[in-house]
Amino acid sequence: MVPSSHFNHIRDNTDLKLELKIPELNSQFARNSHNIPPYAQNKPPKPPNLALKISMAAKTTEAPSLSFPRDIFAALSPSPFLLAHLSPQTPSTPSIRPNGRAPSEFRKPTIHRGSLTHCSGSAVVRLGDTAVVCGVRGEILLAADIPNPPSAPPQPAATDASDADADDEDDSAELSQLSLLVPNIELATGSTPTHLPGSPPSTLAQSLTARLRALLLSTRLIRARDLRILHRAPPPPDAAATPDVPPTEEAKAYWTLYIDTLFISLDGNAFDAAWAAVVVALRDTRLPRAWWDDDVEAILCSDVPAEARALRLRGLPVAASFAVFAPGGGVGDSAFRDGQEERAWVLSDPDAFEEALCPEVVTVTVDCTGGERRVRRIEKSGGSTVGRELMKGVVQRAEERWKDWLEVFGVGNS
Structure with missing residues (x-):
């Protein structure tokens, strides 16, 4: 068994070695003391004074101020953003919408007629950032190709009196049954962020198309007489015996109007812009003179621009x-x-x-x-x-x- 005095001797030698090494370390730290920053030295920090403590506490308890740009505020809280504009702080201040208009103020419209040369009539309408272009194309529908034509009596020959009576004629059923008015609406790529390119017709486009067609028929804007291609039938053999009977005309064909509307950009109020474009395009429409030729048994059209006739619209409805x-x-x-x-x-x-x-x-x-x-x-x-x-x-x-x-x-x- 090893005596305990032996371990004491080892402990004494270890202490001796430590005592020998410590002066060397102290001298080394003393030489490099100028490179040691104050916070790295093994010294207790000085306590800050009372004024510094109070100022630091005040800075930490103060709530930071937050401010958002106008666009960020409108995107994060759109309803409070609009309400803040419509509810001024003082009663004397008028309500102003975010777009700078008063609640009852409209955007100023601009129109341009005849922009499309390949159409019978065209127009471009702009309401602020909403821009729409409309083109009207006229195509001929033969009466012989109609499966179930509407039962209409033969029309008397055109006179000034008959033209005046055409205003009171209820021809909406004829226009609806024959589908002589075919509106269509498309949204161009990039016109609105909600419209994705390559997608089928959106709900907005289909609903606008249905509303346009319903308004065209309910306002009776277009006269069916302007769309009929009439032919005066030859007099019967016994016409000399009945000289008081006026000559009659029958419809051999009809003009079908394809009203195509394209939104270039859309920033709200699509229906008003589309309807205005349709009305302006119809006022600009000129249909060539067409007649039925008995020799060739077909409809012929004149290529003389001066013989083209405009549509006689009923009134000027505005949406x-x-x-x-x-x-x-x-x-x-x-x-x-x-x-x-x-x-x-x-x-x-x-x-x-x-x-x-x-x-x-x-x-x-x-x-x-x-x-x-x-x-x-x-x-x-x-x-x-x-x-x-x-x-x-x-x-x-x-x-x-x-x-x-x-x-x-x-x-x-x-």
Whole structure:
């Protein structure tokens, strides 16, 4: 067994070696002491004074201020963003929409006729950042190719009196049964972020097409007589015995109008822009003179531009759309449903940003030709904010909008 004194001797030698090494280390650190920063030295830090402690505490408790750019605020909180513009802090300050317009203010329209030379009539209409082009093509539909033609009696020969009576003729059924008016709407690639290239016709395009066709028929804008290609039948053998019987004409063919509308850019209120483009294009339409030739038993058309005739439209109907913004009832309005005074704003000619926040939309079509206001059609979807009293104000705005379009069309109020 090893005596304990032996271990004590080893411990004493170890201490001796440490004592020998420590002076060498101390001298080495002493030589390099100028390279050691103060915080690395083994010294207790000095306590800061009281004033420094108070200032540091004040800086830590102060809430940081956050500010977002206008576009970021509109993207994160669109409904409060619109409400902040429509609800000024002082009653004397008028409400201004984010686009800089008043709630009852429309965008100024611009039109250009005859842009497409390969069409019978064309027009380009622009409402702010919404631009649409419309072209009208006329194609001939033979009466012999109609499976079940509408039962229409032979028409008397065209006279001034018959042209005047054509205004009172209810020809909407004939136009509808024969499908003589074929509107179509397309969205160009890049016209709106929601339209993907290569996709089938969107719900918006199909609904706009159906609304255009319904409005064309309900307003009786186009006369069926202008689309008929009439042929005067040869007199019967006993015509000399009945000289008082006027000659009659029968429809050998019809003009079918294909109304193609293309949105170049879309920033809200698509229907008003599309309808205006259709009306301007129809006013610009010229159909060549066509007749039935008994020798060749076919329809012939004249290539003389001076013989082409324009469409005689009934009146000048104008569509005006309005969006109703009601905080607490729209998309993303959960913050305003409790403790917020109920108020609604009727926004004239809404843009794309406002349409996304307004589920209730009203479209009024009026015609004030001749100094008499006639409401041709009222369409309303979503919501129940607009009542009878508010609808009267909407119709009044639509009448003012009709006057704006009258100046743009450049026609007299007759």
